[in-house]
Amino acid sequence: xxxxxxxxxxxxxxxxxxxxxxxxxxxxxxxxxxxxxxxxxxxxxxxxxxxxxxxxxxxxxxxxxxxxxxxxxxxxxxxxxxxxxxxxxxxxxxxxxxxxxxxxxxxxxxxxxxxxxxxxxxxxxxxxxxxxxxxxxxxxxxxxxxxxxxxxxxxxxxxxxxxxxxxxxxxxxxxxxxxxxxxxxxxxxxxxxxxxxxxxxxxxxxxxxxx
Amino acid sequence: xxxxxxxxxxxxxxxxxxxxxxxxxxxxxxxxxxxxxxxxxxxxxxxxxxxxxxxxxxxxxxxxxxxxxxxxxxxxxxxxxxxxxxxxxxxxxxxxxxxxxxxxxxxxxxxxxxxxxxxxxxxxxxxxxxxxxxxxxxxxxxxxxxxxxxxxxxxxxxxxxxxxxxxxxxxxxxxxxxxxxxxxxxxxxxxxxxxxxxxxxxxxxxxxxxxxxxxxxxxxxxxxxxxxxxxxxxxxxxxxxxx
Numbered sequence: 227x228x229x230x231x232x233x234x235x236x237x238x239x240x241x242x243x244x245x246x247x248x249x250x251x252x253x254x255x256x257x258x259x260x261x262x263x264x265x266x267x268x269x270x271x272x273x274x275x276x277x278x279x280x281x282x283x284x285x286x287x288x289x290x291x292x293x294x295x296x297x298x299x300x301x302x303x304x305x306x307x308x309x310x311x312x313x314x315x316x317x318x319x320x321x322x323x324x325x326x327x328x329x330x331x332x333x334x335x336x337x338x339x340x341x342x343x344x345x346x347x348x349x350x351x352x353x354x355x356x357x358x359x360x361x362x363x364x365x366x367x368x369x370x371x372x373x374x375x376x377x378x379x380x381x382x383x384x385x386x387x388x389x390x391x392x393x394x395x396x397x398x399x400x401x402x403x404x405x406x407x408x409x410x411x412x413x414x415x416x417x418x419x420x421x422x423x424x425x426x427x428x429x430x431x432x433x434x435x436x437x
Numbered sequence: 438x439x440x441x442x443x444x445x446x447x448x449x450x451x452x453x454x455x456x457x458x459x460x461x462x463x464x465x466x467x468x469x470x471x472x473x474x475x476x477x478x479x480x481x482x483x484x485x486x487x488x489x490x491x492x493x494x495x496x497x498x499x500x501x502x503x504x505x506x507x508x509x510x511x512x513x514x515x516x517x518x519x520x521x522x523x524x525x526x527x528x529x530x531x532x533x534x535x536x537x538x539x540x541x542x543x544x545x546x547x548x549x550x551x552x553x554x555x556x557x558x559x560x561x562x563x564x565x566x567x568x569x570x571x572x573x574x575x576x577x578x579x580x581x582x583x584x585x586x587x588x589x590x591x592x593x594x595x596x597x598x599x600x601x602x603x604x605x606x607x608x609x610x611x612x613x614x615x616x617x618x619x620x621x622x623x624x625x626x627x628x629x630x631x632x633x634x635x636x637x638x639x640x641x642x643x644x645x646x647x648x649x650x651x652x653x654x655x656x657x658x659x660x661x662x663x664x665x666x667x668x669x670x671x672x673x674x675x676x677x678x679x680x
Contacts, residue, residue, distance in 0.1 A: 274633050
């Protein structure tokens with residue numbers, strides 16, 4: 227075969243150009259079949275991505291009196307993975323999804339214990355008064371990440387603070403949390419306390435979202 | 438050569454015919470008959486007709502591939518029994534497991550057999566791979582079988598991972614939460630991978646049925662097909678220093 231003087235790359239190209247009508251149609255048909263199969267195959271994979279599921283809606287009403295949430299006593303709604311916190315500025319809600327690998331951190335009232343973090347640092351992130359003994363926050367049960375009460379991570383493998391979600395007053399005066407709306411989303415190393423709050427007097431938030 | 442010596446009694450002749458239709462040869466008394474017996478029997482034909490005694494000597498690694506296959510068989514059978522009681526529903530799965538442990542006859546031993554065999558299979562597959570690596574048995578002509586074996590290792594690990602969710606206890610849910618969030622960190626299509634694994638955004642009913650189908654049908658089937666190729670390749674490439 228190698229002895230054939232016409233069997234060179236240029237020679238083969240020449241033969242391609244000399245293709246008969248029938249060969250050309252066959253080639254096009256084969257190419258079209260391959261393209262169609264690839265397209266259909268990729269689209270068929272869409273079956274594995276559900277368009278409808280039975281997960282609960284991301285917005286819900288917290289069935290408690292908002293006045294029962296006081297400074298130093300946040301409301302933990304573990305099954306909804308939300309904590310509603312009140313400080314001097316008003317209410318805010320933290321979405322309790324650990325930024326490491328997605329477990330639900332537990333509320334603890336001595337979040338710095340055993341971490342070597344001094345308590346005055348913790349208190350600059352917390353809503354607790356200086357007179358009170360230990361700072362509160364969250365500790366993740368899976369790999370031990372710790373968060374101050376403003377959701378800033380300070381210990382363990384968590385790469386960034388947990389997100390804050392929207393919380394508003396309903397017309398009947400209850401708190402409505404919408405986990406689809408993130409009002410504060412901070413990247414790694416952003417340790418400043420966010421200013422977003424829901425004011426209990428005006429019943430409106432101050433609009434200071436991050437970013 | 439049909440079984441000979443059928444007596445004049447029609448009942449004996451009938452029984453002899455049945456026997457002869459299943460076993461086409463008499464006892465393999467000569468090498469020739471032994472070879473023909475092996476070649477014409479479905480269950481025997483996957484084995485070589487002749488094997489050197491030194492080639493099947495069980496050495497200090499105790500035939501780790503064979504142990505893995507034995508555990509796979511054990512897992513298939515015990516898993517089949519567990520399927521009679523287990524319903525992949527978030528409302529019932531945990532209670533089914535409790536029933537298996539405390540109510541059903543031999544439920545506890547069946548479940549534990551499945552659980553410990555699963556741990557054991559991960560260990561033996563891993564050691565099998567280490568043995569093949571350290572002895573250089575992946576080198577030509579066995580490099581294709583090394584590749585098949587690598588996929589079989591992944592299938593084993595995925596079987597272990599998918600089975601982890603099925604008891605639907607706290608350990609299961611959070612282990613799968615952590616595991617699928619690791620998949621989310623993948624550079625290309627990470628969040629899509631997590632979504633398609635869970636069939637949603639959280640570990641719920643969608644995730645449970647997906648992991649169940651993968652665990653009891655898809656992954657064992659893939660594993661079985663690859664094992665057939667793996668064993669066939671082992672035969673073709675031959676043994677050298679025992680099992």
